[in-house]
Amino acid sequence: MGKVSEANAAAEALVNRIPNLGSLTLRALVRESQGRDAEVLQDYRQAMAAEEPGEVAGSARARSLLGRFYARRGQFVQAKALFLEALRLVPRYPLALIYLADLETRQGNYREAEGYYSKVSAYSGPVATVFDRIVDRGMARVKDLQGDAIESRRLRDKAEAGLRQEQAAGGFGHRRDLASLLLEKGRSQDVAEALALMQDEVKIRRDAVTLDILAWALSGAGEWQKADRVMAEIVRSGIRDAGMFYRAGAIARTLGKDAESRAYFQ
Secondary structure (H helix, E strand, C coil), X not given: CCCHHHHHHHHHHHHHHCCCHHHHHHHHHHHHHCCCHHHHHHHHHHHHHCCCCCCHHHHHXXXXXXXXXXXXXCCHHHHHHHHHHXXXXXXXXXXXXXXXXXXHHHCCXXXXXXXXXXXXXXXXXXXXXCCHHHHHHHHHHHHHXXXXXXXXXXXXXXXXXXHHHHHHCCCCCHHHHHXXXXXXXXXXXXXXXXXXXXXXXXXXXXXXXXXXXXXXXXXXXXXXXXXXXXXXXXXXXXXXXXHHHHHHHHHHHHCCCHHHHHHHHC
């Protein structure tokens, strides 16, 4: 929800009381949202040292999240090793499969990415899961990069239909996901709806991801000053994220803030 200080206080209290795999992983996530990278790695090391028999699901989750941390910082070898270790602990673990698929996509290994996305779908079968839309969008991105615009559009349309259905049912988070998808589709007629969705969403939560998508929507609507203020709020939170810094740089450059833009890009 963007209440990072409160989350930090709760995580510290929990770790002080019960310093186990689950609590240390939670604190690592809080610290990541604050940009405290060295402490994030320390928490994950302590979390894995505190593992106990029978905690395989928690162990797989911790490795998947640590792998995501490394992947976001371009350390792909470490990230992949952790994702594969998570899958050795829990074969077909959806989170690890999705992160692996994204990693392979970023490295241009599209066949491997499709294979991992397919395993997520095969694991869930006909039962709807929270990963369905992520798989559709990930596969759409792969098809885009392979030059298959028709299949990419079909998959994004499928994801949009599912998100609209889930949003109508009151699912938390789907408003943000729908707005992001609409902006991803790149059609000018979708910008106003995406912006309206995000203006409603920030009334519920103002975490960095939500604010980033709001800034994206504001940029699409040509409201560059507002987008710049939103990005400044993200940066103040302390989070370190290359994609967010890049967006902040692009917005600053559009506003003629060249020195600030260069700093963000660096």
